[in-house]
Amino acid sequence: MKLSRIIIAIAFIGYIIFSVTSCKSSEFITSKSGAQLWGENCVRCHNIPSPNIYSDKQWELAVSHMRLRGNLTKVETDKITEFLQAAN
Amino acid sequence: MKHKYTFIIALLAVAGFVPLEVHAQDQSEVNEEIEKLKEEIKEQNKKINANKPGKSTFLLTGFSNLTYHQNLEDTDDSKFAHAGFSPITIWRPSERLMLETELHIEMEGGVHGGETGDGHDGHGGHGSENEGGHEGSTFIDLGYANMVYFLNDYMTITAGKFLTPIGNFNERFHPSWINPLPTSPLGMGHGSPLPAAELGIQIRGGLQTGISKLNYALYVSNGPVLEDGRGDPERAGSVVYSNFSDNNKNKALGGRLGWLPIHNSALEIAISGQWAKNVGDEGSAYEKVGSQLVAGDISYMINSTALKGVIRIVGQYSKLMVDDAQYKNDSTDIANGDSEFYTFDNTSTFYYGLISYRPSKSGKKFIKNLELAYRYDFGQTPSDSKWEFADARSTFGLNYWLQARSVIKLAVSIGELSNIMYLQWALGF
Numbered sequence: 001m002k003l004s005r006i007i008i009a010i011a012f013i014g015y016i017i018f019s020v021t022s023c024k025s026s027e028f029i030t031s032k033s034g035a036q037l038w039g040e041n042c043v044r045c046h047n048i049p050s051p052n053i054y055s056d057k058q059w060e061l062a063v064s065h066m067r068l069r070g071n072l073t074k075v076e077t078d079k080i081t082e083f084l085q086a087a088n
Numbered sequence: 089m090k091h092k093y094t095f096i097i098a099l100l101a102v103a104g105f106v107p108l109e110v111h112a113q114d115q116s117e118v119n120e121e122i123e124k125l126k127e128e129i130k131e132q133n134k135k136i137n138a139n140k141p142g143k144s145t146f147l148l149t150g151f152s153n154l155t156y157h158q159n160l161e162d163t164d165d166s167k168f169a170h171a172g173f174s175p176i177t178i179w180r181p182s183e184r185l186m187l188e189t190e191l192h193i194e195m196e197g198g199v200h201g202g203e204t205g206d207g208h209d210g211h212g213g214h215g216s217e218n219e220g221g222h223e224g225s226t227f228i229d230l231g232y233a234n235m236v237y238f239l240n241d242y243m244t245i246t247a248g249k250f251l252t253p254i255g256n257f258n259e260r261f262h263p264s265w266i267n268p269l270p271t272s273p274l275g276m277g278h279g280s281p282l283p284a285a286e287l288g289i290q291i292r293g294g295l296q297t298g299i300s301k302l303n304y305a306l307y308v309s310n311g312p313v314l315e316d317g318r319g320d321p322e323r324a325g326s327v328v329y330s331n332f333s334d335n336n337k338n339k340a341l342g343g344r345l346g347w348l349p350i351h352n353s354a355l356e357i358a359i360s361g362q363w364a365k366n367v368g369d370e371g372s373a374y375e376k377v378g379s380q381l382v383a384g385d386i387s388y389m390i391n392s393t394a395l396k397g398v399i400r401i402v403g404q405y406s407k408l409m410v411d412d413a414q415y416k417n418d419s420t421d422i423a424n425g426d427s428e429f430y431t432f433d434n435t436s437t438f439y440y441g442l443i444s445y446r447p448s449k450s451g452k453k454f455i456k457n458l459e460l461a462y463r464y465d466f467g468q469t470p471s472d473s474k475w476e477f478a479d480a481r482s483t484f485g486l487n488y489w490l491q492a493r494s495v496i497k498l499a500v501s502i503g504e505l506s507n508i509m510y511l512q513w514a515l516g517f
Binding site for chain 1: 145146147149178180186188236238240241242244246259260261263265266291292293294295296303304305306308341346352353354356387389391398489492493516
């Protein structure tokens with residue numbers, strides 16, 4: 001398989017995913033609070049560290065890291081970060 | 089009269105000028121004072137700016153562990169078998185950009201004849217584990233070093249050495265403060281037959297689809313390299329993923345698709361795989377040998393008031409298939425009557441299932457921090473290969489959580505090859 005074909009395949013799949021998601025916005029997540037999203041998502045892989053372990057800035061980084069690791073959406077990431085910054 | 093006027097004028101003049109004089113003197117003092125303050129503010133600002141975090145932010149985290157190992161059949165075989173320190177840095181120069189790195193610094197205890205590895209790597213067909221004993225050693229290895237760009241709400245692009253999103257253990261459960269048992273499942277973990285991290289580019293993300301969620305990861309990497317036996321005849325037919333000097337032009341294509349069907353994200357079911365058309369050295373007889381890796385994984389969490397705690401069920405099934413090829417026997421084997429070439433069905437299978445229970449809703453602090461875990465794992469490499477390996481283990485664990493990221497684990501692993509007791513302290517920092 002040539003690299004160019006792989007890149008085209010990835011771009012194509014990416015395009016499909018993008019077009020599917022851009023029409024259906026994530027209303028379901030939007031209706032959940034940051035605390036709830038935190039309680040549901042951050043326990044999936046490990047024990048949930050207490051909000052007070054990090055400062056506001058540090059939580060921005062840690063939750064971005066988890067956005068990558070756990071494939072979280074931006075809405076989830078932002079709401080969870082806000083919750084942690086209020087609760088720390 | 090004249091004098092009188094002169095006197096009044098003089099008086100007025102004095103009355104007018106003297107305060108003016110004083111006023112002027114005050115003003116210059118005030119000005120001086122203001123200049124001084126301005127200087128001071130400038131100095132203070134300089135100091136404040138020196139400590140101002142700016143847009144770019146940085147986080148140092150990571151984990152470490154110390155593992156003690158006692159072979160239950162051989163009382164002499166007891167030692168601190170493994171110490172690991174894995175610092176992680178996360179740097180975010182701007183809102184969309186991030187750099188994640190993980191370093192593994194590990195110390196392995198010496199191996200007495202014929203032991204099959206422990207702790208950090210889920211053995212099974214890897215390296216020199218079945219050798220007749222060697223001294224302890226220290227490894228330093230890059231776990232990952234990955235540049236990340238959050239492109240939009242649903243897509244993130246990464247480039248560098250990333251954790252391979254095949255199955256769930258290597259990407260999600262490998263840190264010792266996350267894995268509820270002191271050992272990795274057979275075939276998994278850092279430095280084991282299944283890929284832990286690879287060099288390449290990746291796109292990934294998650295999206296809401298009604299009440300369920302989907303997530304995906306797709307990547308192109310250098311892919312595995314076939315050990316064709318010319319370097320090490322004992323490893324002929326095995327593939328190695330820690331491949332930074334790609335041995336051919338073909339890249340591997342891989343990915344994972346996960347589905348979280350329940351509204352509270354408690355269940356995830358995923359399939360993943362990696363295809364590499366050519367894994368042999370370019371120009372060699374093995375050039376056209378390809379490899380396929382397929383995996384399925386599941387994780388489920390039950391938060392139950394009736395059971396006063398949390399039950400977690402996780403598992404992964406993975407199968408690695410390398411196209412058949414003819415490998416050369418070494419000269420002593422040939423002299424002993426073996427044919428010059430041999431081949432075998434090059435399929436390896438690794439899986440595990442783990443259940444753990446933590447009575448986190450118990451009223452008693454001591455009980456709340458306890459955790460029970462059980463894992464069954466299985467690993468088998470091709471039976472006619474020179475790196476044949478097969479084991480199935482049952483591991484029972486009892487943990488005490490000191491903090492959310494600090495745990496003491498006691499576990500007994502009953503395997504077909506050995507029975508070992510482990511004691512581990514793991515700490516996320």
